[in-house]
């Protein structure tokens with residue numbers, strides 16, 4: 045592959061592609077504000093993706109990468125130099141010619157509940173919205189009496205169904221959302237409960253951004269200065285569990301790195317696969333040494349966890365591959 049002859053050398057700004065949703069724009073702007081040369085040497089380019097234009101349920105779209113394909117195509121076609129993705133939306137399969145130049149410092153990886161009261165205090169039969177099979181299983185496991193409603197839409201729309209429903213049939217008692225998304229939109233104040241990762245591990249790489257570039261490019265070198273090794277380690281091990289389970293983004297899998305033991309600096313990886321109705325769960329844990337930053341080391345930890353989950357019957361408990 046030849047080096048791109050672009051950007052700084054020619055004086056052209058780095059073109060940073062973003063999806064058009066409010067969340068995508070907010071996270072792209074937050075990232076760009078940390079780029080060397082911002083704002084003069086950076087230009088934000090909105091790109092439309094199928095995941096933003098369809099109202100079909102996320103599970104029914106079935107594909108990994110509905111949010112990502114358009115940005116990747118624009119990168120490969122040279123229309124943009126940098127693509128800012130939510131790391132949890134990025135398929136685990138590598139894309140030839142592209143690589144993740146940076147995982148910037150992660151935000152809150154937890155899920156939050158927006159509702160009138162914390163989960164334990166909601167009335168019997170409360171209606172909680174989520175489109176995620178993992179969140180559905182976790183909700184039902186915690187409270188078998190809840191009615192889980194399949195919803196889609198951007199964060200404002202989802203919160204609106206709790207705080208300002210347009211009709212009685214739209215009304216929900218609560219929604220579960222990624223804390224990082226709420227934080228990026230300045231809406232964490234709407235949450236009544238932060239769901240503790242030890243009881244509620246989340247989607248692989250939730251709360252992290254993955255910033256992709258063409259592998260051999262000036263943009264790659266610039267963006268790599270914003271990589272955070274601890275975030276890369278956590279996102280990589282969580283994504284490796286997903287990949288080695290051969291699971292899709294709709295699998296009822298929660299996997300989260302829990303922050304370091306103060307004495308040893310070691311981090312713990314917690315992975316759970318749930319039955320879709322919350323009736324069962326298998327769990328595995330691994331240890332992550334803070335210096336284990338090589339791909340092979342991270343992969344080894346994930347491999348151990350996945351072997352353990354499969355030994356315990358994870359593949360019989362839950363549909364890992366396709367949509368249920």
Ligand SMILES: NCc1[nH]cc(CCC(=O)O)c1CC(=O)O
Nearest residue numbers: 130133221222224225250251252
């Ligand atoms: N599934 C869509 C999606 N992709 C990334 C985020 C939130 C931000 C993040 O996790 O980085 C969300 C919304 C949500 O799950 O509530």
